[in-house]
Amino acid sequence: MSIKIKIILICAAVSSMFASCTNVPAAESKKEETAPIKRESAPAFPNVMSNWKVKEGYIIKVQRNDQTEYPIFFKGLQAAIMFDENKPESSKLFASIEASTIETGNNEMNAHAKEESVLNAQLFPIMSFESTVIKKMDTGYEATGKLNMKGITKEIQLPFVFRNDTFMGKFTIGAKDFEITRKGAAPNGQIKIELIIPVTK
Numbered sequence: 001m002s003i004k005i006k007i008i009l010i011c012a013a014v015s016s017m018f019a020s021c022t023n024v025p026a027a028e029s030k031k032e033e034t035a036p037i038k039r040e041s042a043p044a045f046p047n048v049m050s051n052w053k054v055k056e057g058y059i060i061k062v063q064r065n066d067q068t069e070y071p072i073f074f075k076g077l078q079a080a081i082m083f084d085e086n087k088p089e090s091s092k093l094f095a096s097i098e099a100s101t102i103e104t105g106n107n108e109m110n111a112h113a114k115e116e117s118v119l120n121a122q123l124f125p126i127m128s129f130e131s132t133v134i135k136k137m138d139t140g141y142e143a144t145g146k147l148n149m150k151g152i153t154k155e156i157q158l159p160f161v162f163r164n165d166t167f168m169g170k171f172t173i174g175a176k177d178f179e180i181t182r183k184g185a186a187p188n189g190q191i192k193i194e195l196i197i198p199v200t201k
Helices: 003-022 107-113
Strands: 058-064 080-081 092-098 128-139 140-149 152-163 168-174 191-201
Touching: 128 152, 140 168
Parallel strands: none
Antiparallel strands: 058 191, 080 092, 092 128, 128 140, 140 152, 152 168, 168 191
16 A cells, blocks of 8 residues: 555544544533522411410510611511410410511611612511421520511521510521621621510410
């Protein structure tokens, strides 16, 4: 076989190899997709029996950082309370408040707090908590349940005591869990909530 023919055959083989390489499909890059947060409005107020009624003078206080001199308050509390100190496992709590009742002590801050980046009060006017389990603890009680804010539902634990016909409890939520993203709304990422709820039969 002549050298010329050998060169032609080698070139043909190389061309064929590159052609086959170009036909290999490129590896598809994997894109990380973040699942959208499921949103649902706060549940309707339940039509259930209550053995306790909320009295006037209740306090729903919020601290958006470790500072204590600028508390935020809410009104518009509605609650269905079926609570037995001796049988907490058979007890049930449901409470809701109106997001638009937020009071920071400053009208401009009130308006900012109702915006989409904080409470989104226009689209989700009600915030609610519904217990799923209540149990006795060494220091009082603990209610596990579903907190709904901005259409986002998260399970939380709410430790509380019941003394002199008053429920008193504190818990903390993460701002990011409820898409509270406005700069300055929660400087350390945590929001502390304190409840003092006097009740009567």
